[in-house]
Amino acid sequence: MEVKTKNKKRIDTIDLVRGVSVLLMIPVHVMIVYSTMDTWNNTLLGEIIQVAERGTPMFLVVMGLSFVFSGKLSMLEIGFRGIKILALGYLLNITRFIIPMVMFGGFPDDFVKANGLTPGDPQNYVFYTLLGDILQLAGISLIIMGIIIKIIKNKYAALILAVLIMLTSRAVSGFRFDIVGIDYLCDLLWAKSYNVYFPVFPWMSFILIGLFFGMWYKEQNYNIRFMFGKMLPFGLGMLLFGGALCYMNYDYHFGDYYHLGPGGTIVLMGVNLLLIWLGNIVVKYINPTLFSVISYASKNVTSFYFIQWVVIYWGILYVGYSQQSNQLKIVAIMILITLITFTVLWFINKIKEILKQKRSEQSSEKQIAIK
Structure with missing residues (x-):
């Protein structure tokens, strides 16, 4: 079904800000869990992540916005x-x-x-x-x-x-x-x-x-320019x-x-x-490839949040708690955990698709048998 322009723009903007807030979770949580307090308080990376932390409530604001778009419940x-x-x-x-x-x-x-x-x-x-x-x-x-x-x-x-x-x-x-x-x-x-x-x-x-x-x-009859x-x-x-x-x-x-x-x-x-x-x-200036990654994170926000926290906390058993002071190593951990999270999320969604397809096929076979 074709989506009207005003709705598509609305969805793209929501996907962007929610997706960015979701992706920021991993760098913020990695710093909180793995870095030393000195690294958190007295390094360039720590200062950047502290600023990024202030933007994570976007997820909550967008949750309220999405409440209106989810239909009459x-x-x-x-x-x-x-x-x-x-x-x-x-x-x-x-x-x-x-x-x-x-x-x-x-x-x-x-x-x-x-x-x-x-x-x-x-x-x-x-x-x-x-x-x-x-x-x-x-x-x-x-x-x-x-x-x-x-x-x-x-x-x-x-x-x-x-x-x-x-x-x-x-x-x-x-x-x-x-x-x-x-x-x-x-x-x-x-x-x-x-x-x-x-x-x-x-x-x-x-x-x-x-x-x-x-x-x-x-x-305002879904006037996006008015709202923003x-x-x-x-x-x-x-x-x-x-x-x-x-x-x-x-x-x-x-x-x-x-x-x-x-x-x-x-x-x-x-x-x-x-x-x-x-x-x-x-949103209008973002490369389509990059936006597809952000949109994927946005559409899977709850699963993404769940997976990244599990990976980060289980990682304490190997990396230690509040032990990392090397900024490059911390960035490498952020990238690694992001890749692991996306990989696990992809596998979970793939399994869901296979199970859904099997149920659909079984339902079709039953209908044919009845006829």
């Missing part, structure tokens, strides 16, 4: 999607942490201690299984959106909810009831410790901002306003990257809106 369908992604997040934890701990002798002691844990403690299995990451954020956010979808009928409802989450993120950060189980749910919502890296407060606000622009785009044109002033305004807040009180408004305050969230949101706006300009 019921509350149950949205909630079920959220549960599936949430389950995948815990499967990822088991695959990247628990399997190496059980089958391959476990991680180095310095890795375990870096997480504030004691080597050999059985509670470590619980910690790593329940670790909150971006898939937990995406799953819970979808479940919440499934519950409140009737409220978010207007783009300004999405915007107001995003602002409320941003403004209250620091106030509720770390709040608990001191009840086992309930406290873990609180951590998933607004943790300030590293058992949850992407709590809903404030990170869901990125998804809601994407939803806001997606709904605006739909209101609005991202420019919004992005600049957020960058300046959030930057001013962080300048006045950096610890409160930014703190650490994973547990942001209001100002830090606004700054990063501004940065990412500007990057998406820039992506809409750049």
Whole structure:
């Protein structure tokens, strides 16, 4: 089926920014896991990767945009999607942490201690299984959106909810009831410790901002120039306003990257809106071969994310944790892990295609037999 030009351009832009954010994950994660702190803080490569890290929330903004394009889903369908992604997040934890701990002798002691844990403690299995990451954020956010979808009928409802989450993120950060189980749910919502890296407060606000622009785009009869044109002033305004807040009180408004305050969230949101706006300009100049790689990563975002984390963490058993200081060697590791991830992804998709074809053939044979 032929795709209309305006839809194709929209898809290309979304594929570009999402694909780039996905591809940036590997360099960022390799540096976080393998490089020494000195290399992270005091080298050119470390500075470049720290800048790249600030662009990874593009994935969340695009998730909100894509929500509008995915068709009219019921509350149950949205909630079920959220549960599936949430389950995948815990499967990822088991695959990247628990399997190496059980089958391959476990991680180095310095890795375990870096997480504030004691080597050999059985509670470590619980910690790593329940670790909150971006898939937990995406799953819970979808479940919440499934519950409140009737409220978010207007783009300004999405915007107001995003602002409320941003403004209250620091106030509720770390709040608990001191009840086992309930406290873990609180951590998933607004943790300030590293058992949850992407709590809903404030990170869901990125998804809601994407939803806001997606709904605006739909209101304007899918006018892509209008939507991306609005991202420019919004992005600049957020960058300046959030930057001013962080300048006045950096610890409160930014703190650490994973547990942001209001100002830090606004700054990063501004940065990412500007990057998406820039992506809409750049997409027309990208070499088709390069774009096909980026688009492939974008269309397989969840599988790509899953595979690269497994490869990186299993790699600790061979490369060590926070041991690498040679920048060229780190770049070589980034390239190697990228190639391994794409290779594994290709094989998985190939197997899926073969199984799908076999099911189709079996279905056709049954229909012929019935006739």
